[in-house]
Amino acid sequence: MNIKGSVVFVTGANRGLGLAFVHGLLAAGARKVYAGARDPATISIPGVQTIKLDITNPDEVLAAATIAADTNILINNAGILAPGAFLGENGAAASRRQLETNFFGTLAMAQAFAPVLHENGGGAMVNVLSVLSWLNLPPIGSYCASKAAAWALTNGLRNELRGNRTLVVAVHAAYIDTDMAKHVEGPKTSPEEVVRQTLEAIELGREEVLSDDITKKVKLELNAELPIYVREWSK
Incomplete structure (x- = not known):
């Protein structure tokens, strides 16, 4: 499908990758961009319709789907990262919090917008995932688990929505140069660039984006005799 002339809803649109999606969509000729954020006042971009949205709030999710009933592309970008190992003091609480946003929040958006996309011809749903969908790093184990769950969700949505002619795109990336990774070396x-590749995937009908060399290497090595997710942490 074409980005030009499309109507797009972006979650977590007030900063980082979400903000880059808003700018990229406008530059690509999207007819309308809805920008969802917990505080809409943090978004001040001409030509963008802001919507108050916490994806863990069912009422706000349903209200967003009602307001943006002309959407034909949904960008599920909103997510959180909270450091913490599974066996750490706050391991269970951190896991629940991140699953609530990164998995259940994405699921809520999919449930609310799938009928909207279908009504508008099918369109596309983009889920922003991570290379950590396939790895688990001890300092952020619960975040990795939430992204693995979101990957499984994405695969399930793809199967369920294929009959609706809805393209479901999984975006996998390692470190993106945003506030979330500002303390990461490498x-x-x-x-x-992530936005560019994602919009290209939508237009070409591709179901997966591997945005960098690290992500491509990890995906390739999942088939190794000793997979990377075992090898890297068994030394």
Whole structure:
């Protein structure tokens, strides 16, 4: 499908990758962009319709789907990261909090907007995931688990929505140069490049985006005799 002339809803649109999606969509000729954020006042971009949205709030999710009933592309970008190992003091609480946003919040948006997309011809749903969908790093174990769950959700949604002619795109990235990764050492991909690849995938009908070399390497090595998710933490 074409980005030009489309109507797009972006969650977590007030900063980082979400904000880059808003700018990228406008530059690509989207007819309308809805920008969802917990505090809409933090978004001040001409031509964008802001919507108050906490994806863990069922009433706000349903209200957003009602307001944005002309949407034909949904970008599920909103997510949180809370450091903490599974066996740490706050392991269970951190896991619940991140699953509530990264999995259940994404599920709520999918449930609310799938009928909207279907009514408008099918369109596309994009779920922003992570290379950590396939790895688990001890300092952020619960975050990795939430992204693994979101990956499984994405695969399930893809199967359920194929009959509605809805393209479901999984976006996997390692470190993106945003506030979430500001303390991380190592190569980072610009949010604009992730957006560029994602919009290209939508237009070409691709179901997966591997946005950088690290992500491509990890995905490739999942089939190794000793997979990377075991090898890296068994030394």
